Amino acid sequence: MRIHPGLPALLLLAACSGPESPKTATTPPLPDLLASHVDSSVNPGDNFFLFANGAWLKANPIPASESSWGIGNLVVEELRTKIRTINEEAAKAHAPAGSDQQKIGDYWGTGMDSAKADRLGTAPLNELLQRIDGITNAQQAFAVAGELNRAGAGVLYGGGVEQDPKNSTVMAVSLGQGGLGLPDRDYYFNTEAGVARNRAAYPGHIARMLMFLGQDSATAAKAGAAVFAFETELARNSRTLDQLRDPWANYNKMAVAGKLKATTPRLDWRAQLDSYGLAQCDTVIVGQPEFLAAVDALLQRTPATTVQNYYRYHLLSAFAHALSGPIDKESFSFYGTRLHGQQQQRPRWKRVLDSEGGDIGMVVGKVFVKDYFPERSKQRYTKLVEAVRSAYRNRINQLDWMSAATKEKALAKLNAITAKVGYPDKWKDYSTLRVDTASYAANVLAANRWHFDDQVAKWGKPVDRTEWDMTPQTYNAYYNPSNNEIVLPAGIFLLPGLPDSLADDALVYGYAAASTIGHEITHGFDDEGRQYDASGNLVSWWTAEDSTRFTQRAEVMAKQFDAYEPIPGIHINGHATLGENIADFGGIELGLDAFKKTEQYREGGKIAGYTPLQRYFLGYALGWLHQQKEESLRSRLLSDVHSPAQWRVNGPFANVPEFYGAFHIREGQPMWRADSVRVKIW
Template sequence: MIKSMLHGVGIASIACFMACNEGGKTADTASSQADALASLVDSTVNPAQDFFDYANGGWIKNNPIPPEYSAWGIGNLVKEELYKRLRTINEKAVENPNDPTSRKIAAFWKSGMDSVRINADGIKPIEAQLKAIDAATTPAELLKLAAVQNIGTSVMCGIYIGQDAKNSEVISVQLMQGGLGLPNRDYYFNTDPRTTKIREAYPAHVAAMLQFTGLDSEAAKAAAANVIQLETLLAKSSRKLEALRDPEANYHKMPVKQLNKLSPNIDWDAFIKQQGITQFADTVIVGQPEFFTALSNAITSQPLATWKNYLKWSLMNSNAAMLSDTIANTDFAFYGKLLKGQEKQKPRWKRVLDTEEAAMGEALGQLFVKEFFNATAKKRYENMVEEIRGALKTRIEHLTWMSDSTKQKALYKLSKISKKVGYPDKWKDFSAMDIKEQSYAANIQAAQLWWHQYSVNKLGKPVDRTEWDMTPQTYNAYYNPSNNEIVLPAGIFTVPGKRDEELDDALVYGYAGASTIGHEITHGFDDEGRQFDAVGNLKSWWTKEDEKKFNERAAVMIKQFDNYVVVDSLRINGKATLGENIADLGGILLGWDAFQKTEQFKKGEKIAGYSPAQRYFMGYSLGWLSHTKKEDLARKVMTDVHSPAKFRVNGPFSDVDAFYEVYGVKPGDGMYRADSVRVRIW
């Protein structure tokens, strides 16, 4: 329901906000620079045939994907600038750790950059856990180890603490399917050549990782086969990507006693308490009950030795990046090269920054915004949120397919959407995070434990609706249905190499107003978000007739995207990507409505040869400037609820009447869709 996953210890989506005063460039100097949009264009492409290739193709031709990446685009360009700035922050902290936060940053950075110690330690950081697994003699002992190992990972299943979807004022313990080493269940069963190649390579990779635990090659090969058989059992009872997007179907609140009946071979009271969750956990929310029945059955149907090797493999898999280069490189050969098409790893300093961002990114963010955040730009985007909100209000009021009673509730929900722009008003306190002069692995484990305890401490307390789940320097944004809020970190508005005041409204309304602000607001009314009410509860507020009409219109979009072939014969999954596709289309329409009220649109003066209307659509396309290796495209089509970048432009533009008018799109053009099959929702 968001442009990417919410914050967690495994997330390292980072970027920077360039809307800062870095010296006083004059207007003449700014105008002499290459135009941010014109420089990207491939003029050999007809925009009515393939707008993505037209708007971004010039840049793509001249900017091949670097060997350490599987994709390259706008997010990477922003992130590269941030890497340099965050590295400077870390190096300054090492030179002058004059406060507790700087000392933690310095300690984390030094431990991560100490490759000599990391390589000398080898597998030492997880040796004690491996020995404990070897010592287990009963399923109960093994489950106790799995419960502890689950902290910071998702061994066996996923457990997290968050808002109750049907009572957003309450924080609950929630369980969901998980425990797979491949990206999702389809990798275990799909028979296309690309997926088959990955599945066939998987046993050798698991075996190679198990050899690091002390197994010889033959024993590791046999153990890997059993582990994969176990994972395949779990995968059979795992839901598909599109099925996981139905919030009602993935909500099953029950007492822990009922969960024990559902999966009787696991003592869930003990399992939950062994994670340090000792209060307010008599009731849990289970996402996929059938998975937990299958997990329980596997506890007794699979030999203890198989489970022990599974835990060892999971331990190696989740910790490989923080262990020796030999182990990390073996992990990369499968997950980086084969799955994503990367030719080599990022340099260590970038990987350490990624991990540090996940561990304590908000601490970095406090230092970052002091130097790089522009208050004028913040106000620009806060105002734009209200303009976009107003555009959706007008659209809802003029809908012909929705009844007045549902309209009034939709308008009320829209009025209650809260906005968070730039950075938090209240920062997280990392003083209790035990980052210090110790091994890199120990610092990462300390961060994982801190985040786990941070979540546990929320149980039984009022929901903190001021909290941010992304850092200010993140090049991303999200809509949180439980809080009915849009969260827009400073980084998401960045255009690399440009200050905010250098950007014309046409570009900004497309790039930020449509692809970010309008997109996130529309998420409140997509196929999932529309099921939550104004205060964030999963509760029906639609008439049955209006719901039917919405679904009929959404079905048109599902069909449209089902027909897009991405790589080889692999098509977009229209159901799985529906929410993001609706948000993309909604964002474009809302951004356009708001932009038409600006002085730039009314004056109609060209910049770099392009009209304001043309620059609006080019500005939106800038937000998806990127190209991706085939391997990673295939992975994303199977695992991501977002359509690939090209189709986030060409797909929704083909449904926008204004686009046809601006670019003269006619029947027979690649971008043309008959009026009768264009998507009409919001």
């Protein structure tokens, strides 16, 4: 194998598979991972995604319990197995009350006790259900919405405490749109046949859920229709995915007693904030003022019964996974099967671990990284981040469309990006979160409230920039503009079933440096991220000319993706997905620049029939080895700012000059784009 000692390929994989497997002369050679996925019946110029991944996709149909299947799922399967062991050991340990082990053990124990969940029915939610029953007018309805949002059942509006986008050193209360049960606003109006069919089935699902609370079928059917009409009004007044991506248009600072009161005269925000312990908070940032104004009007004219049923439905829906079997199954049949194409549920233990990840994942993560992510991996990934950063520095310096003044600020921002790798340096204190043996739903409720209160308690305090919004065992990563940081959890570095000895640099630079690290760093400079400065503040630091030039270049990409139509009748939304598409494209270019500095690239020897450059592109495509059910694709197209996997490969590659040479893409082939319409940004 052409792995140069000390280069990141070995380092990356060592992190994932624990101790290196012993290499002996008798070990039979394994097939090359990249070459084994290739479908040679597909011409790379026709559809590179299918060329690179087709053999694997054909041989690995989506299991009945999944809505999609690919490399991320394989990693998550491995992670779940490890985390299950952590849970089972914690459950056996009978650790002291309040300890991390006790919390993990009791969460797992109650989660796996399906008989108890069946016996309890909706009883764990009685206190909240009674609050809903007691509503007689709009004012009470609004107060109860505050309690439900704290409990994790998002109704009526959204909000929280986060860094003020224009002053990242201060925590601010934000308020905005929310409270929908379908995947996104557009799902209420899109006319494509599948969307229309699913939308038509939604009121029936609401009705069946309400019947678990004792409503007869006729009453519940009427209620289902009324709740759907209510949500449709919320949706009508909600902004679209692409409108939400304009940080200036979604920033409206308002005095609680001034503009907020004028916008929503009958919603008592003062009382709402006071109930959360935010009596001192007199200013909030409103994302979508017209939405809150619409809620104000809607609450006045909607009968209390409809609002009550809307609340009941959302409460039951949010907790369905932790309630009795029949409630869980009804919820699954709508959201899992109808909206995402899952034919059957995952085994209970997997569902419990997925829920645990959201509720007390950081507690589990602390144990996870101790066992599975050594310190040397953390240091090595940090080095790969620096290789990508250095590639970006060179690119910015060489840009022909950006002025020296903007370049200087862009470089300052790039240099200031913080990289959080693997797991937090400082673990969050969960000592006040109580998890016990009362019931699964009670533990979920306690965790939801704890997280809400924890977030609210940050108001008025200095910003803690050491915090992580993802757990270490997450197969994902993010860029946070307010902290100007990339956060790369340990989980994202796992490569399933690949021995170190088979991972060459080309694969690793394509897979990790491009699709993860380069992608996240580029988010700092995508159409949205670029509007925040080195300190994380939303401020215009670009010259007007440079800003115009950037937008012109980004528009080429929006147009490119607008033309893609993964489901007849539903196109990719080029503006909603623009930031992600720019990040993918930038990541590929940065990873490639960094890869060109490796010995493997310079030597140019083939592995399994592919040149280093070809393997780099195949390595990137490996990151999007993924297929999904049509139902899932439909939901995602209307609610996700990421393009579907196939277009995350084929879209950006069609703009990369080296790709054309590497695979001999010729004019007239579907992957070919004329130079005049190729995107050129970073």
